[in-house]
Amino acid sequence: xxxxxxxxxxxxxxxxxxxxxxxxxxxxxxxxxxxxxxxxxxxxxxxxxxxxxxxxxxxxxxxxxxxxxxxxxxxxxxxxxxxxxxxxxxxxxxxxxxxxxxxxxxxxxxxxxxxxxxxxxxxxxxxxxxxxxxxxxxxxxxxxxxxxxxxxxxxxxxxxxxxxxxxxxxxxxxxxxxxxxxxxxxxxxxxxxxxxxxxxxxxxxxxxxxxxxxxxxxxxxxxxxxxxxxxxxxxxxxxxxxxxxxxxxxxxxxxxxxxxxxxxxxxxxxxxxxxxxxxxxxxxxxxxxxxxxxxxxxxxxxxxxxxxxxxxxxxxxxxxxxxxxxxxxxxxxxxxxxxxxxxxxxxxxxxxxxxxxxxxxxxxxxxxxxxxxxxxxxxxxxxxxxxxxxxxxxxxxxxxxxxxxxxxxxxxxxxxxxxxxxxxxxxxxxxxxxxxxxxxxxxxxxxxxxxxxxxxxxxxxxxxxxxxxxxxxxxxxxxxxxxxxxxxxxxxxxxxxxxxxxxxxxxxxxxxxxxxxxxxxxxxxxxxxxxxxxxxxxxxxxxxxxxxxxxxxxxxxxxxxxxxxxxxxxxxxxxxxxxxxxxxxxxxxxxxxxxxxxxxxxxxxxxxxxxxxxxxxxxxxxxxxxxxxxxxxxxxxxx
Numbered sequence: 001x002x003x004x005x006x007x008x009x010x011x012x013x014x015x016x017x018x019x020x021x022x023x024x025x026x027x028x029x030x031x032x033x034x035x036x037x038x039x040x041x042x043x044x045x046x047x048x049x050x051x052x053x054x055x056x057x058x059x060x061x062x063x064x065x066x067x068x069x070x071x072x073x074x075x076x077x078x079x080x081x082x083x084x085x086x087x088x089x090x091x092x093x094x095x096x097x098x099x100x101x102x103x104x105x106x107x108x109x110x111x112x113x114x115x116x117x118x119x120x121x122x123x124x125x126x127x128x129x130x131x132x133x134x135x136x137x138x139x140x141x142x143x144x145x146x147x148x149x150x151x152x153x154x155x156x157x158x159x160x161x162x163x164x165x166x167x168x169x170x171x172x173x174x175x176x177x178x179x180x181x182x183x184x185x186x187x188x189x190x191x192x193x194x195x196x197x198x199x200x201x202x203x204x205x206x207x208x209x210x211x212x213x214x215x216x217x218x219x220x221x222x223x224x225x226x227x228x229x230x231x232x233x234x235x236x237x238x239x240x241x242x243x244x245x246x247x248x249x250x251x252x253x254x255x256x257x258x259x260x261x262x263x264x265x266x267x268x269x270x271x272x273x274x275x276x277x278x279x280x281x282x283x284x285x286x287x288x289x290x291x292x293x294x295x296x297x298x299x300x301x302x303x304x305x306x307x308x309x310x311x312x313x314x315x316x317x318x319x320x321x322x323x324x325x326x327x328x329x330x331x332x333x334x335x336x337x338x339x340x341x342x343x344x345x346x347x348x349x350x351x352x353x354x355x356x357x358x359x360x361x362x363x364x365x366x367x368x369x370x371x372x373x374x375x376x377x378x379x380x381x382x383x384x385x386x387x388x389x390x391x392x393x394x395x396x397x398x399x400x401x402x403x404x405x406x407x408x409x410x411x412x413x414x415x416x417x418x419x420x421x422x423x424x425x426x427x428x429x430x431x432x433x434x435x436x437x438x439x440x441x442x443x444x445x446x447x448x449x450x451x452x453x454x455x456x457x458x459x460x461x462x463x464x465x466x467x468x469x470x471x472x473x474x475x476x477x478x479x480x481x482x483x484x485x486x487x488x489x490x491x492x493x494x495x496x497x498x499x500x501x502x503x504x505x506x507x508x509x510x511x512x513x514x515x516x517x518x519x520x521x522x523x524x525x526x527x528x529x530x531x532x533x534x535x536x537x538x539x540x541x542x543x544x545x546x547x548x549x550x551x552x553x554x555x556x557x558x559x560x561x562x563x564x565x566x567x568x569x570x571x572x573x574x575x576x577x578x579x580x581x582x583x584x585x586x587x588x589x590x591x592x593x594x595x596x597x598x599x600x601x602x603x604x605x606x607x608x609x610x611x612x613x614x615x616x617x618x619x620x621x622x623x624x625x626x627x628x629x630x631x632x633x634x635x636x637x638x639x
Contacts, residue, residue, distance in 0.1 A: 001025070001027050001038060001040050002131070003129075003131035003132075003134065003137060004027075004029065004038075004131075004137055004140065004141070005027040005028065005029045005038065006027075007026075007027035007028070008025075008027075009021070009025025009026055009027050009038070009040040010025055010040075011025060020042070020043075020044055021040055021041070021042045021043065021044075021047075022042055022044075022047055022050070023042065023047075023050050024039060024040065024041060024042075024050060024053060024054040024165055024166065025039075025040035026038065026039060026040065026178070026221060027040065028209040028210075028221065029141070029144075030209075031141060031145055032145070034145045034148050034149065035209065036144060036145075036148060037180070037209060037220065037221040039054040039055075039058060039180070039221075040054075041054040041055060041078075043064075043074055043078070044074065048074075048077060048081075048342070048347070048349070049272075049274070049279055049342075049347075051078065051081070052081065052274040052279070052340055053165050053236060053237075053274075053276075053277040053279070054165060054277075055081060055082065055085060055087075056085065056163060056180070056182070056275065056276040056277065056338075057163070057180040057182040057276065058087060058180070059087075059088060059089065059148070059151050059219070060087070060088075060089050060090055060091065060144065060147050060148065060151070061082045061087045061089075061090035061091075061121075062090065062091055062092075062093050062144075063075070063078070063079060063082070063090060063091070063092050063093065063112075063116075063121065063124075064093045064095050065092065065093070065094055065095070065108060065112050066094075066095050066096045066099075066108075067094040067095065067096050067097050067099065067100035067104060067105045067108045067128060068096050068099045068100040068104060068108075069096075069108075070107065070108040070111045070112075071108075071111045071112060071115055075115070076115065077348075077349050079115060079116065079119075079121075080259055080349060081340055081349060081352070082120075082121075083119055083120065084257060084259075084338065084340055084349075084351065084352030084353070085338045085340065085352065086120075086338055087120065088120065088151065089120065089124075089147050089150075089151065090120065090121045090124050090147075091124050091125050091126075091127065091140075091143050091144065091147060092112055092116070092121060092124050092125070092126040092127070093126075093127055093128075093129060093140060094108055094109060094112075094126065094127070094128040094129070095129055095130075095131065096130065096131075097128040097129060097130045097135060097136060098130040098132050098133050098135065099130075105128055109126060109128075112126070113126075125143045125147075127139050127140045127143055153218070153219060154182065154183060154218035154219045155183050155184075155218060155415045156183070156184060156185050156217045156218045157184075157415055157416055157417055158183045158184050158245070158409060158415045158416055159183065159184050159241055159242035159244075159245025159246065159409060159410070160181065160183065160184030160185060160186050160190075160192070160240070160241055160242045160245065161181070161182050161183045161184060161239060161240075161241045161242075161245065161246060161332075162177075162179040162180070162181045162182070162186070162222060162224070162239065162240040162241065163179050163180070163182065163237075163238075163239050163276035163277040163278065163332075164177045164178070164179050164234065164235070164236055164237065164238045164239065164240060164277060165178060165179045165180070165236055165277045166178040166179070166236065167231065167234045167235060167236065168231075169231045170225070173204075173205070173225050174204075174225065174226070174227070174231075175225070175226045175229055175230065175231050175234060176223055176224065176225050176226070177223070177224050177226060177234055177238075177240060178221065178222065178223045178224075179221075179222065179240070179277065180219075180220075180221055180222075181216055181217065181218050181219065181220050181221075181222050182218060182276070183218050184217075184218055184241075184242060184245075185215060185216065185217045185218070186203055186206060186215060186216045186217075186222060186224065187203070187206075187214065187215040188203055188204070188205060188206055188214050188215070189202065189203065189204070190202070190203045191243060192226075192240050192241065192242065192243065193240075193241055193242070193243040193244070193245075194226075194229060194233075194234065194238055194239070194240055195238065195239045195240075195241060195246060195247075195248050195330075195332045196238070196239075196248035196330035196331070196332060197233070197238075198248075199228070199229055199233065200228065200243065201226045201227060201228040201229045201240075202226070202227040202228055203224050203225070203226065203227075204225045204226065204227040205224070205225035206222060206223070206224055206225070207222070207223040208220050208221065208222055208223075209221060210223075224240060226240075236277050237276075237277050237278040237279060237280075239276070239278075239332040241332070244406065244410070245409065245410055246332050246333075246334060246410050247332070247358075247359065247410055247411075248330035248331065248332050249327070249330065249331060249332075249333055249358045249359055250326065250327045250328075250329070250330055250331075251324065251325075251326055251327065251359070251360060251362075252324070252325050252327065252331070252333055252355055252357065252358050252360070253287075253322070253323075253324050253355075253356045253357040253360040253365075253374065253377065254322070254323055254324070254325055254339070254353050254354065254355055254356055255290055255320065255321070255322055255323075255353050255354050255356055255374075255378060256284075256290075256315060256320065256321050256322075256323050256341065256351050256352070256353040257320050257351055257352060257353050258315050258316065258317055258318055258319050258320070258321075258350060258351040259317065259318070259349065259350060259351050260317055260318035261317065262317050262348070262349070262350035262351060263317065263343070263350065264314040264315060264316050264317060265284060265286075265314060265315040265341070265350055265351065266284075266286075266313060266314040267284065267285060267286040267312070267313050267314060268283055268284070268285070269283065269284050269344070270282070270283050270344040271283070271284055271325070271341050271342065271343065271344060271350070272341070272342040272343070272344060272347075273325060273327060273331065273339060273340075273341060274339060274340040274341075274342065275331060275333060275337055275338070275339040275340075275355075276332075276337075278331050278332070280327050280328060280329040280330075280331050281327070281328040281329070281344070282325045282326055282327040282328055283325070283326050283328075284323050284324075284325055284341075285323055285324045285325075285326065285365050285366070286312050286313070286314065286315055286321055286322075286323050286366075287321070287322040287323050287324060287365045287366060287370055287371060287374055288312060288321060288322050288366075288371045288374065289312060289315075289319060289320070289321050289322075290319075290320040290321050290322055290374075290378070291320065315351075322356075322371065322374035322375075322378075323365075324360065324365045333355050333358040334355065334358055334410060334411065334412075334413040335355055335356065335357060335358060335390065335411060335412050335413035336354060336355060336413040337354070337355040337358075337413070338352065338353070338354055338355075339352055339353060339354075339355065340352040341353070355413075356374065356377040356378065356390070357377055357390070357394070357411070358411060359411050361397050373393060376389050376390065376392075376393045377389070377390045377393055387412065387414055387418075387422060388422060388425070388426070390412060391403075391408060391412050391414075391422060391426070391439075392426070392431060392432070392441075394407065394411065394412065395432055395439050395440065395441050396441050396443075396444075398438075398440075399441075399444055399481070400440070400444055400448060400479065400481055400482035400483070400486050401438075401481055401482060401483055402435065402438025402439060402440040402482075402483040402485075402486065403438060403439045403440075404437060404438055405419075405423065405434070405437050405438065405439060406437070408422065408423065423439065426439070427439075430442060433445060433489075435483065435485035435486060435489050436483070436484075436485040438483045438485065438486075440483070440486060445486070445489065445490060445493075448478065448479065448482070448486065448490050449490050449493065449494060451478055452474060452478055452490060452491070452494065452500075452506075453494070453499065453500070453508070455469060455474060455477065455478060456468070456469045456474070456500065456506050456507065456508055457508060460507070460508065460511055464513065464514055464515075465513060465515065465519065465556055465557065465559075465560045466505075466513075466560075466563075467502075467505045467507065467513070467560075467563050467564070468501075468502045468505030468506050468507030468511075469505060469506045469507070470504070470505055470506075471491075471502075471503070471504055471505060471506055474487075474506055475487050491506065505563075513560075515557075518549060518550070518553055519553055519556070519557055521547070521549060522543075522547065522549045522553050522554050522557040523557050523560075523561070525543060525546075525547045525549065526543055526554065526557060526558055526561060526567075527561070527566060527576070529543055529546070530567060530574065530575065530576040530579075531576045531578060531579070533576070533579075534576070534579045534582075535575070535579055535583060535609050535611050535615055535619060536610075536611045536612070536615050537573070537574060537575055537576065537579070540554050540555060540558055540574075558574065562574070565577055568580050570618045570619065570621075570622045571618045571621070572618075573615065573618055575619075580622070583609075583619065583623075584623070584626060584628055587600075587623060587628050587629065587638060588628065588638075590638060591638035591639075594638075598637075598638040599632075599635045599636060599637055599638065600629070600635065600636050600638065601634055601635045601636070602616055602617065602620065602634070605619075605620060605636075620636060623636070624636070627639055
C-alpha cells in the first residue's frame with residue numbers, strides 16, 4: 001500500500017514494530033478522474049473480525065497473495081468472505097515477486113486460479129508486483145483504474161448511511177468518526193441520527209480523503225466531525241444516518257449460504273453476526289432448506305426437498321437455507337444487506353447470506369406458512385419482481401395497521417425514487433391502497449367493510465330504537481389496531497356507495513326505526529307529559545306508574561327522545577326541548593325590558609316560573625352554560 005499510494009496505512013505502533021496489519025488502515029490514490037479509496041484489512045487469522053469491519057461496502061477487492069508463499073488458510077477465508085458479501089469485482093495481486101523465481105510465481109498463480117475458479121474472480125486480472133523494486137505497480141494502477149471506471153455509482157438519492165469503523169478526537173474539533181458512505185449524501189450542518197442509540201447529532205465538518213469538503217456522496221471514504229456527542233458515546237459498529245432513514249433491530253429473517261468446508265449449522269446455534277462494521281452475537285432458528293445457493297448441493301441428504309417447509313435441525317455444509325436470527329444486541333439493517341456468519345467457537349467463518357426482512361413479525365418460523373413467507377421474500381438473482389413480492393408480504397402482515405410508506409426505504413431497502421414507482425404500480429393495479437402515509441391491502445379494507453356492516457346490522461337487531469351504532473364504538477370495537485385513516489376510509493367508502501349512512505351514528509342506508517305498539521304509546525305519553533310539565537316535568541317512574549307502561553320501555557323510549565333532542569338532559573333531570581327554548585326566550589325578553597343591569601336570583605327565578613329549588617338550580621346553571629346568564633355571587637347577570 002505504501003508503494004502503491006505513498007501512504008503507510010499501518011498507523012499503530014505495534015503494527016509498525018511487528019510488520020503486520022492489526023486494525024483497519026486507510027489510503028487513497030488519485031489518478032486523473034479516478035479517486036481510489038483503499039481499506040487495508042488485516043490478513044492474519046486472529047484479526048478476521050477487523051477484516052470484516054472493513055470489507056463491507058467495497059467495490060473492488062485486491063486479493064493479495066505472496067508469490068513466495070502462495071495460497072494460505074487466511075487467503076481462503078478472505079476469499080470466501082468476499083464471495084459471500086457479493087463483492088462485484090476484483091483483481092489478484094501476486095506480491096513479493098522479487099522474492100520468488102519464475103517457477104514459484106507460476107505455481108502460486110496456478111494455485112490462486114484454482115481457488116477462484118467459478119467465482120467473480122475467475123477472469124480477474126492477475127498482476128505480479130514488488131513493493132521493494134516497484135515492478136508491476138504501474139500495471140496494477142492501470143488495472144485498478146480500468147476496473148473502477150466500469151463500476152456503477154452507488155445510490156445517492158436515498159437516506160445517508162455510514163457504518164462507523166473508526167472513532168477519535170481532534171483537539172479543537174471534538175469527536176470525529178470515519179467510514180465508507182454506502183448510500184445517500186452528507187452535507188455540512190446536516191442533522192443526523194447515530195444508531196442504535198438514536199442520538200441526534202450534527203455534521204459540523206466533513207473530509208473526503210483528507211480534504212475538507214462541503215458534501216460527500218455514496219462510495220466515498222468520509223470523516224465527519226460530530227457535534228452533540230462525546231467520544232465515549234460512539235464506537236465501531238454504530239451507524240450514522242439520515243434521521244428515520246433506518247431502524248435498529250434484534251430480529252431478522254435471512255437466507256443463509258453455508259461454506260462447503262464448514263461444519264453444519266445447527267438449529268439454535270449461537271453465532272457471530274457481522275454486517276458492515278457491526279459484530280453482534282445471535283442464535284439461529286432454521287426455517288427450512290432453500291434452493292441451492294453458494295456452493296450448495298441440489299438436495300440435502302436426510303432432509304425434506306426444498307420448498308417443503310419441513311422442520312430441519314441443521315443447515316449442512318454447502319447448503320442454503322432460510323432462518324431467523326435473534327440478535328443479542330441491536331443492529332442497523334435493511335433488506336438486501338449482505339452479512340457474514342462466524343462460529344461462536346472456534347472463531348471460523350461458516351457462511352453468510354442476505355437479509356430478507358430486518359423487522360419480521362413475532363411469529364413461528366418452522367411451519368409451512370412461515371416457509372411460504374420466506375419464499376415470497378426471497379431476493380435471489382433472476383427472481384420475478386422480488387421487491388414487489390416482499391412489499392406485498394409486508395403490507396399483508398401489517399393488516400389494518402398498514403405499512404408506513406417510509407418502510408419501503410428503511411425496511412424494504414428500496415431507493416426513494418424506485419419506491420415511488422413501485423407504490424404507483426401497486427396502487428394502480430389494485431394490489432395496495434394508499435391512505436395518508438400508509439399502504440393497506442384492499443383485501444383487508446374489504447374485510448373491515450364487511451365486518452362493519454355486520455356489526456351495524458347486529459346493532460339494529462339488538463337495539464331497534466337506536467338511531468344507529470355510535471361511530472366511536474365502531475372504531476374501538478373493529479378498528480382498534482387500525483391506522484386512523486383506515487376507519488375514515490372504510491366509512492366514507494360505504495357512505496359513498498349508498499350502503500351506510502350517518503355521522504355520529506352509523507346506520508344502514510334506508511334503515512327505519514320501528515316502534516312496537518307499547519313503545520309508541522310510551523313515546524306519545526312522554527312527549528305529552530314533559531311538554532305539559534314544562535319547567536317542572538315528571539320523573540320517568542311517575543310516567544311509568546301513570547301510564548301503565550313498563551319502566552324498561554319508558555326508559556328505552558326516553559333515551560331515544562334524548563338522542564333525537566326532543567328531550568334535553570340537564571344534570572339528572574329531563575326537560576322538553578320546547579320548554580327550554582321558551583325559557584331562554586323569556587329570559588332574553590326580561591333583559592330587554594329591565595335594561596343592561598338586569599339581574600335575577602334563585603328566589604326571584606323560583607317565583608317567576610313557579611318551580612321549586614329542585615328545578616331552579618339546574619335550570620339556572622343550564623342558562624349559564626348557554627351564555628344567557630352569568631353568575632355573580634348569589635345572583636345572575638342577564639347577558
